[in-house]
Amino acid sequence: MTTARPRLNRKVRLRLDRRTGRYMLLYPERGLELNETALEIARFCTGEWTVDDIVQHLARAFHDASLLEIKRDTRHFLDTLAERGLLQG
Amino acid sequence: MNGEYRPYTFIAELTYQCPLRCPYCSNPLDYTHQRDEIDTDTWLRVFQEAEALGVVQLNLTGGEPLLRNDLERLIEGASKLELYTNLITSGIPLTFERLARFRALGLNSVQVSIQSTKPTESDRIAGAPSFHRKLDVMQWVRSLDIPLTMNVVLHRDNIGETAALIALAENVSADRLELANAQYLGWALRNRAALLPTREQLGRARAIAADARERLRGRMEVVFVTPDYYSAFPKSCMDGWGRRFIVVNPEGLALPCHLAQTLPGLHFDNVRQRSVEDIWHHSSGFNQFRGEGWLPDPCRTCDRRTKDFGGCRCQAFHVTGNAGATDPTCSLSPAHGRIESARSQASHVAGAPVLFEYRTGRGFARA
Numbered sequence: 531m532t533t534a535r536p537r538l539n540r541k542v543r544l545r546l547d548r549r550t551g552r553y554m555l556l557y558p559e560r561g562l563e564l565n566e567t568a569l570e571i572a573r574f575c576t577g578e579w580t581v582d583d584i585v586q587h588l589a590r591a592f593h594d595a596s597l598l599e600i601k602r603d604t605r606h607f608l609d610t611l612a613e614r615g616l617l618q619g
Numbered sequence: 620m621n622g623e624y625r626p627y628t629f630i631a632e633l634t635y636q637c638p639l640r641c642p643y644c645s646n647p648l649d650y651t652h653q654r655d656e657i658d659t660d661t662w663l664r665v666f667q668e669a670e671a672l673g674v675v676q677l678n679l680t681g682g683e684p685l686l687r688n689d690l691e692r693l694i695e696g697a698s699k700l701e702l703y704t705n706l707i708t709s710g711i712p713l714t715f716e717r718l719a720r721f722r723a724l725g726l727n728s729v730q731v732s733i734q735s736t737k738p739t740e741s742d743r744i745a746g747a748p749s750f751h752r753k754l755d756v757m758q759w760v761r762s763l764d765i766p767l768t769m770n771v772v773l774h775r776d777n778i779g780e781t782a783a784l785i786a787l788a789e790n791v792s793a794d795r796l797e798l799a800n801a802q803y804l805g806w807a808l809r810n811r812a813a814l815l816p817t818r819e820q821l822g823r824a825r826a827i828a829a830d831a832r833e834r835l836r837g838r839m840e841v842v843f844v845t846p847d848y849y850s851a852f853p854k855s856c857m858d859g860w861g862r863r864f865i866v867v868n869p870e871g872l873a874l875p876c877h878l879a880q881t882l883p884g885l886h887f888d889n890v891r892q893r894s895v896e897d898i899w900h901h902s903s904g905f906n907q908f909r910g911e912g913w914l915p916d917p918c919r920t921c922d923r924r925t926k927d928f929g930g931c932r933c934q935a936f937h938v939t940g941n942a943g944a945t946d947p948t949c950s951l952s953p954a955h956g957r958i959e960s961a962r963s964q965a966s967h968v969a970g971a972p973v974l975f976e977y978r979t980g981r982g983f984a985r986a
Binding site for chain 2: 539540541543545547548549554556557558559561612613614615617619
C-alpha cells in the first residue's frame, strides 16, 4: 500500500471555492470540500508519488502533527477517495 | 442571506425541443407555449453571475441541448469560469467531431440516457428510433476519454431489466450508472398508471442494484433512486427549496426546480430582467418555501423537517391541490391515501399493457 502511487481519476477537477477560500474536488454531480491536509494529499495524487512520499511531504509541511497522525489521516483520506471512485483504478 | 442558501448546481435547460418523446419527460406539459429561447450572450452572462454566487456544477440539459447550435460557445464560456460542466443528452443529433470539439473546449462529463437494453423496446419508450445511435455515442464518449454517466429512468416496463442495464453500463465502461425511478410529476404523473412499478418489482431491482454497487465499488458508481411513492418519508426534493439548486428554463425563468412555475400564486423572475444574485436572494418565488415559517402540520413539529424540508412542493400541489401541504408521499401526510391508491392500482394492472401518452407538441415537430 505505502509504495502505491495514487492518482486522481480523470473525472476529478480540483478548484478553489471562491466563497470559502477552500479547495474542492469536483466530479459528476458531486463535490468534496477539502481541509488543508486533504488538499496537500490531493495535490500529490498525480501517479508520480508513493504514499510514503506523501506522508513525508506532509510531515515537512505540518510540523505540529505526529507521524502517526499523518499516516492515519493520509490513509483515511485515500480510502475516502477510493471509496468514491476518485482514484484511477 | 446566510450560507444555508448557496447554489452549488446550476441547471441550464437550453431548449424544450427534443427528438425523443419520452412519456416521463421532466419538461412541463405545456412546454410548447414558451416564448423565445434566451440567446447565447444572456446564457454566458447568467453563468458568470451564477459562478460568482457560488455555483460550481453546471448541467447543460433540455429538452435536447444538442439542438442549440451555440453549445460550443456555452461550453467554452463555462469552462473559462471553471464550472464543472456536464452535458445531459440523448446523444441525438451528434457527430464524433462535434463531441471532440466539446471536449477540446473543456466539457467535463457526458450523461447519456438509455430507455432499455432491447433496441425495439428502447425505441418504443423513447417514441423515436434512437437506441443504436445512443450506443455509438456512449462509445465515442469513452474513446475520447470523457467521463461517462449512463442514465436510465426506471418504470414498470424496464425495471425488470435492472441486471441487464448494469451489464450494459459495464460493457460501455461507464464511470457512473444512474438508475433513477421516474419522479411522478409532469408527463410522468400523466402516465403514472402506465409507469408506476409494483412494490415487488422495485424490491427486486433495488436488491440487484445494491449488489452491483458493492461489486463495482471504486470502479463504477451505481446510483439507485427509489420512487418516493414507495418510501415511508419524502425526499428532500432539490435538497430543499432554493437551498442548493437553480434551474433556468429555456425562456429565462429562474426556478428552484424544473416544474416550480406550475405552482399557482407564485411569482418567478426572468434572467433577462434581473441578475441571478438578485433573483436568488430576493425573488418572492425563491423565498416562498425557505425557512420553517411556511411549514404545515405535521411537518411543523416533525424531527425530519430539517432533513426533508417537507418534501416536494410540486408533488404536494399536483396531488393535493395545495403547494404548501406536506408532500403526500409522506406516510404522516393526511393525503397519503392518494399515494396508497396509486400503488394499489399499480399492483392491479401489473402485467397488463397500459399505453403511454407520449410527450407531444410543436417543439417536437420542429426538431
